[in-house]
Amino acid sequence: MxxxxxxxxxxxxxxxxxxxxxxxxxxxxxxxxxxxxxxxxxxxxxxxxxxxxxxxxxxxxxxxxxxxxxxxxxxxxxxxxxxxxxxxxxxxxxxxxxxxxNDRRLDLPGEDLPNVFGSASFVGWYNGHPQFAELHPDFAHDTAVVVGNGNVALDVARILAKSGAEFEGSDIVAHALTALEASRIRRIVILGRRGPHQVTMTPKELGELAKLSRACPRVDPADLPPLAEDAALDPGMRKTMGHLRSFAMAGGSANDNGTGTADDAPCPDRDVRIEFDFFAAPRAILGTDRVEGVEVERTRLVDGKPVGTGETYHVPAGIVVACIGYQxxxxxxxxxxxxxxxxxxxxxxxxxxxxxxxxxxxxxxxxxxxxxxxxxxxxxxxxxxxxxxxxxxxxxxxxxxxxxxxxxxxxxxxxxxxxxxxxxxxxxxxxxxxxxxxxxxxxxxxxxxxxxxxxx
Missing domain, CATH: 3.40.50.720 (NAD(P)-binding Rossmann-like Domain)
Structure with missing residues (x-):
């Protein structure tokens, strides 16, 4: 035996x-x-x-x-x-x-401010894990930042963007549903250090964002590589890029030059924006008594790796969820x-x-x-x-x-x-x-x- x-x-x-x-x-x-x-x-x-x-x-x-x-x-x-x-x-x-x-840490200044979470704890909170049931995230601010370009980042963004009615049939726990239904978040920024061709998001999960009743996913057309470069991708990634390109068409302006930004795109029938911010590396979590924003550095790819350009900007945020991997x-x-x-x-x-x-x-x-x-x-x-x-x-x-x-x-x-x-x-x-x-x-x-x- x-x-x-x-x-x-x-x-x-x-x-x-x-x-x-x-x-x-x-x-x-x-x-x-x-x-x-x-x-x-x-x-x-x-x-x-x-x-x-x-x-x-x-x-x-x-x-x-x-x-x-x-x-x-x-x-x-x-x-x-x-x-x-x-x-x-x-x-x-x-x-x-x-x-x-266990969450991998961002290892950034301000990471330990209140209302900054790793995805393991945040996902555990809305999934009813006993270790995280008392997390009590605050959704009083209008902007959330999600760090990461994988499926977990999509899960977090989707959960934040859904209406209460869209949780029908799910097993989200009651304390999370109550908090999310009262949320004031109307802008969700997904930060990724690399570009669209480097995401690890799968097409099925990415496509779900387009089906949300009150959310509008947006991609800045300027972040997208030339369409011809998609041909070198595997079939799954080509589907993923198809979704991202559709988000750019829906989210970009109808300017004659074909360019636009995530900020100038109308979604008149939806009151939540999900913005993909590519080539964007978080450098610090800002705030005193709690998180107030994220300092971000613009990046470019060198031999496939993101390298900082020195250009920085701030994204105001009342909650940050880091989806960068586990241990x-x-x-x-x-x-x-x-x-x-x-x-x-x-x-x-x-x-x-x-x-x-x-x-x-x-x-x-x-x-x-x-x-x-x-x-x-x-x-x-x-x-x-x-x-x-x-x-x-x-x-x-x-x-x-x-x-x-x-x-x-x-x-x-x-x-x-x-x-x-x-x-x-x-x-x-x-x-x-x-x-x-x-x-x-x-x-x-x-x-x-x-x-x-x-x-x-």
Whole structure:
């Protein structure tokens, strides 16, 4: 019997568990640990609440989770409740699938001013992550600045621009919906250090901006490269450029010379502007008691890299959200790659018996589906490393060993069937038109998972 511990219950964790079942069938027991009482990681607290079709992938993970050979062990933090060395002593292989939940910092003056947020915290706030439920962003100013040119920046801009009615069918939490419905933001500036050809935005997400009921996306035509240069791009990027060019046509003026700026474009039927400011690098967050604006330097590309031109200007703003990437959380006694913001590894191997997968291995790149081949690849490596054990296995205690340790330490962990009680309660508490109302307090989750303990 093989005993596998997976730390992290997001896509990378469940795809790895699925691969383990296919590799060893009934000859494996997999325990999936998570610091949260609820599973699915990024699917629950990272994917935008209005992207329910993407969140539906969790149903696939339920099939794996309900296998007798797989167990969810929620509300257990590795490094606090149990150490890595203890897990390695109990299991034949430990796979870190913790993702990259921490924001990369801008490292700019004024970054710590109130109402400046990283995207992990801001997205966590409107997605109901318990760690960020008390964030309380202030939307009293008319301008927001979003730093970054990827899909997360688009998510943040879209959420800020939507009307209350457009959240119908989403699982945005009530406290965020109430705050956004009262928002005074009417201008959203998306800053990118490079140009349109260097964005990492995908066409589907970019195209959603054009469908918003009250928002007008704008691109300065002067920022666009000559149309002929789009031919060298891959098909996806050509579609992306098609959207950006359409935003320039809709947002630019009808001057005879074909030029215009984002400021002179009429959108008479929409009261929110989403402005793409390319070749724009933030240099400082301005303000005293709270953020009041962003100092920006105009850039140009030299060998594909943005270089400052020395020309600066200020963008007034009452809120700033930085969407510039993520880092994996450190775990005591696990080597860490400071530059990459992930665990130090060679093709997923960290040290004997310890592996990593997904964003914890390669950094925050790729889509949710990218984690499936990653999970299968790491299981092949584990099989190569432990395959010589034979049918008798290593003799490690595995699941019974952890249960004994948990009983000794009073670790109150949550099983998948107990998460389903939380799930049922969230669905029952949903406002009209929403799939659920998430609990944002761990104590309330535990009370639903273990009602008999709460009553005793």
């Amino acid at each position: 093989r005993h596998i511990a997976i730390v992290g219950s997001g896509p990378a964790g469940y795809y790895t568990a699925e691969a383990a079942l296919k590799q060893w069938k009934d000859g494996v027991r997999v325990d999936i640990f998570d610091s949260s009482p609820v599973p699915f990681g990024l699917i629950r607290t990272g994917v935008a609440p209005d992207h329910q079709s993407i969140k539906s992938v969790a149903r696939r993970y339920e099939t794996t989770a309900l296998s007798e050979n797989v167990r969810f062990v929620g509300n257990v933090m590795v490094g606090r409740d149990i150490s890595i060395d203890e897990l390695r002593g109990l299991y034949d292989a430990v796979v870190l699938a913790t993702g990259a939940p 994996t959380s450190r775990i005591p006694d696990v080597p860490y790659d400071e530059q990459g913001g992930r665990f130090a590894n060679v093709d997923g191997r960290i040290m004997p018996g310890l592996y990593c997968v997904g964003w914890a291995r390669r950094g925050p790149t790729g889509t949710i589906g990218t984690n499936r081949p990653d999970g299968f690849a790491i299981v092949e490596k584990i099989d190569a490393d432990v395959g010589a054990l034979g049918e008798a296995g290593s003799g490690k205690a595995g699941r019974p060993g952890f249960d004994a340790l948990a009983a000794e330490r009073g670790i109150d962990y949550v099983k998948f069937t107990e998460w389903q009680k939380i799930d049922e309660a969230e669905v029952a508490n949903a406002r009209q038109g929403a799939p659920r109302e998430k609990f944002t307090e761990v104590d309330r989750m535990i009370a639903k998972a273990h009602p008999s303990i709460q009553e005793s």
